Amino acid sequence: NAGVTQTPKFRVLKTGQSMTLLCAQDMNHEYMYWYRQDPGMGLRLIHYSVGEGTTAKGEVPDGYNVSRLKKQNFLLGLESAAPSQTSVYFCASRPTVTGELFFGEGSRLTVL
Amino acid sequence: DAKTTQPPSMDCAEGRAANLPCNHSTISGNEYVYWYRQIHSQGPQYIIHGLKNNETNEMASLIITEDRKSSTLILPHATLRDTAVYYCIVRPNQGAQKLVFGQGTRLTINP
Numbered sequence: 001n002a003g004v005t006q007t008p009k010f011r012v013l014k015t016g017q018s019m020t021l022l023c024a025q026d027m028n029h030e031y032m033y034w035y036r037q038d039p040g041m042g043l044r045l046i047h048y049s050v051g052e053g054t055t056a057k058g059e060v061p062d063g064y065n066v067s068r069l070k071k072q073n074f075l076l077g078l079e080s081a082a083p084s085q086t087s088v089y090f091c092a093s094r095p096t097v098t099g100e101l102f103f104g105e106g107s108r109l110t111v112l
Numbered sequence: 113d114a115k116t117t118q119p120p121s122m123d124c125a126e127g128r129a130a131n132l133p134c135n136h137s138t139i140s141g142n143e144y145v146y147w148y149r150q151i152h153s154q155g156p157q158y159i160i161h162g163l164k165n166n167e168t169n170e171m172a173s174l175i176i177t178e179d180r181k182s183s184t185l186i187l188p189h190a191t192l193r194d195t196a197v198y199y200c201i202v203r204p205n206q207g208a209q210k211l212v213f214g215q216g217t218r219l220t221i222n223p
Contacts, residue, residue: 004155033211042197042214045211089154092211098148099144101156105154106154106155
């Protein structure tokens with residue numbers, strides 16, 4: 001049972017490049033979330049999904065897009081990366097009924 | 113979701129009880145109090161949650177005041193491995209979509 005898996009773990013981009021972060025969970029959870037964490041800061045919610053085929057905006061959605069085509073996967077896309085998007089990105093999931101969040105180990109993104 | 117206020121940092125001696133406070137004066141009747149922690153740069157880890165009764169599990173105890181406007185997370189015998197940032201969150205247990213983390217409390221356990 002892998003839990004929540006994020007790929008890639010590390011990535012360096014140049015300004016203007018695009019990329020996609022993949023979050024996969026094998027716990028059949030309905031809800032999935034993408035957060036970013038900047039140095040010395042708390043987590044900020046980017047986008048979330050309450051089920052397959054649904055997405056919604058969080059606190060800081062600008063510059064990101066997401067998709068939930070399959071229940072187990074939640075993709076976070078950066079169409080044109082900017083240095084301000086340099087951060088550690090965390091994916092999380094939870095089942096519908098209980099509130100416990102399960103987090104991945106994070107993806108460290110650097111935009112030059 | 114109700115907002116929470118936590119001290120930015122705290123210190124505790126190894127082996128002593130660590131008591132982490134959280135204020136949530138605007139909490140609604142159907143909102144639970146959740147605690148998570150983040151060790152170094154790992155993904156956050158669930159600790160405990162409660163509604164109005166005190167709760168205890170293998171990791172910690174949660175004490176919620178009678179008016180529910182504040183709570184305290186207690187780590188009974190803190191170890192060096194408990195050094196982490198601790199987040200207090202309040203939200204409904206079901207049907208809640210957004211989960212918003214604040215700045216948390218950086219707890220340092222000293223030998």
